[in-house]
Amino acid sequence: MLSTFTPFSKVETYLDTILVSLFLLLPLVCFRAVKTTWVIFFILDGLFISNLMYFRTYFTAIPLDSYLLVGNLSDFASSVLDSWRMVDLFFPLSTVAAGVLWWRNFYRKPENKTVEQPKRGRTFVRYIALVCLIALVPAIRLWSQNGFKVAYERLQDAYLHTCNIPMYTIFGSLYYDYTCDHIVYTEEIKDRIDSWLARKTDLQSVFPQVYSKDNCIIILAESLESWVLEKTVEGQEITPNLNKILRDSSVIYAPHVLSQVKGGRSIDAQLLMGTGLLPIQSGPYSIKFPESYYPSVVKAFKGKHKNAKAYSLTIDKPMVWNQCIIAPVLGFDSLVSKTCFIQEEPVGSRKQVGDRAFLRQCLEKMKNNEVWDDSGNTFLQCITYSGHNPFILPDSLKRVSFSPDIPEVLNNYMTMANYTDRAIGEFISRIKADKRFDNTLVMIMGDHEALGTVRKELCNDPVGKNIVSDKAFVPLIILNAPFNMYYGKVMGQVDVYPTLLDLLGLNDYWWKGLGESIFNPQKPDFDVDPQLNIVGDTAGVPEETIRMLKKSWEISDLIIRYDYLGHKLNVKEEPAKVVGMK
Known part of the structure; x- marks a missing residue:
């Protein structure tokens, strides 16, 4: 059905x-x-x-x-x-x-x-x-x-x-x-991966090699889809704060980032954005293959900046998605988790810390130098939660209200998106007052689509079809960028990784990922979703390029499953400190 x-x-x-x-x-x-x-x-x-x-x-x-x-x-x-x-x-x-x-x-x-x-x-x-x-x-x-x-x-x-x-x-x-x-890593598997990587065209970025930022803050917004931005419904702006940010002269905005997560959902988003690898065919990589080697933008950042520190902040338990294990594997020095945050503005079915309270407390930890060292370089990853379905927001936190003509799930989602927008807007407004902001790159991205199979129902609804996008796009917003840019073409979440390498001056890092930076003028204007559907414009694209992009899902699975990069580099990761775990 x-x-x-x-x-x-x-x-x-x-x-x-x-x-x-x-x-x-x-x-x-x-x-x-x-x-x-x-x-x-x-x-x-x-x-x-x-x-x-x-x-x-x-x-x-x-x-x-x-x-x-x-x-x-x-x-x-x-x-x-x-x-x-x-x-x-x-x-x-x-x-x-x-x-x-x-x-x-x-x-x-x-x-x-x-x-x-x-x-x-x-x-x-x-x-x-x-x-x-x-x-x-x-x-x-x-x-x-x-x-x-x-x-x-x-x-x-x-x-x-x-x-x-x-x-x-x-x-x-x-x-x-x-x-x-239960398949053993063999020369045949190695040759299959080698062959694909050898045929992958490394497009040359036109991004200035000299450009870089000393700090980076990434906000992964739970289930934030692109269509809510710059959208007014029944006279109410859903995301007024993000819309204001988009009008800044130093913002790069890509509204058509194809959600490519699979069975790992939120943790898959960290894989895509942080390592340039695609999710495995079945299940969460963080649970099935935590011992594999993962190159990452965090490791590249720490490799360039001596004494740099990296922190991942979440209001979830360390065990969720096996974050306590995978965070250090991806290069983070500390996982700051649930017990490190005060229970304020409980949101959702699990009564977790609301996005406003979470980002406010993240900012306090930054100002107190708990997750930021003035003497060095810092990489922060803040993972919000409030957008988790079924999008339950207490009435006291609501700032928009829609008529009963709008389907309930859509009403709830837009109301929650408005709340998350307010949380991010307050965070950005306050961080701009910090003297360290001028030398900090800030990236905001939806971690994955939100509506699943409900999307089809909403697109067939007489009211919902005029509001919801039929595509699973998430937004990518980069603040404090070197120039203003609107990237209106389709890109995948896997393309965020090489784009970050460019923006952070890490172009010389050995692992470029399976995607392509948006600063590569020859980057294809389409990508492939987890069901291997082509999304975007393929006009004039050679069939071989399309086949290669589809094949990348299988190749990424093999790379992770058989620890291809670990075998290639012959490296093992050292465990890192996990904060907030009882």
Whole structure:
């Protein structure tokens, strides 16, 4: 219902579903283990519902290793419930219906309650023979396609990537994750990466090599989309403060940054912006591959500036997205987390510190030199939270109000965006009064899109279609830039990394990333989203360039998964201090 009906035309959908069903029914058919069968049914109901809910946000099935992280859901209960739909009741209700039918047609008939032992034995043999016969057909098909993994990966393109679960079932998806996690790094994999990197054209930046800033502040705004900027709805400006910032003479503004996060969401945004790598195919890189080597803009900054310090500030717990491990891996000296902030202006379902209070406290820590050293260079990353769905903002913090004609989720999102805008506006206004601002580059970016599958509904709504963009764009705003610039072309979040290298005078850093700086005049005017859809203008672009850009997703996955850069450099990271962790 959320993806495509293409799997209905694939024979695997029917063969594999029948095969898995036969396996799951074995306890009932062969051993009359009724209670065991009901347990299996209800576990399946939970499995199906949880995967549907996950898909509505991440557009993929739950990765194998994410099942071990179920404890993290306690902090995101409202967001999880927001992904639930009434149609999900079909699964437990169908199980209950099956139970009623069984009770009426089997349990109440005494002659069906007992089965002779010899008959059970014959039934078991015949049933196993049936399973083997059914399994023979998909086995032959997989053999003809060079095995399960190759067949599965053929579906990972813009049109078929949602077919793998219906065709191979959830269990096929879990098995695929398992096979990917147990492949050894080989020369063949190294050659595949080397070959792609060798063919990647390193476009020459026209940015002045001599330009640089001694400090950098990055604000990753949770779920901030581009369309809310410079937008007036029912006579109310959604982001008046950001709009004012855009009119500054030293601002670079790119409104069409394609959201490229996958299963890691916010932590993927840090990967894209900070390392120039794309997210892995399934699951969060920070949890699956924290021991891989990641070059980063933070490491480049610290390499250029002696005694430089880097801090990542968040009101979340250190364990969320495995930040306590991945922050030092990306080069940060300290992760300043939840217990370091005073609980003010609670926002959202988790009652986390609101964006205004968070950025105000960040500023206080800067002025007190807790996360800023006057004697050296500083790199700060501030990660806001209030924009996290389901966009619950207390009435006391609201400054805009929209009519009931606007869909509720859209109303809530715009109200929250207005609150975040106020928080950023106050932060920028105060930081400009600091003497260190003149030598500080400030970057504001939405960490990822916000609306997920709701976007389509809103774009079809008679009111929403005139407000919401049908594209998953986030804004990129750079303050204290050397010149004023409006970059109206489509770029990916992966392009932010090389752009930052240019702006911070780090052009000579050895790792340029998989994207291209917006200061490269030959940069393509399009990019590829996580579903391998082309977004932007491809007129006159060679097919090879398009294929290379699509292939970059697979190459990035291989680079991270097999620690390609770690093997190449033969380096290991030293652990760093984690602040605010009990």
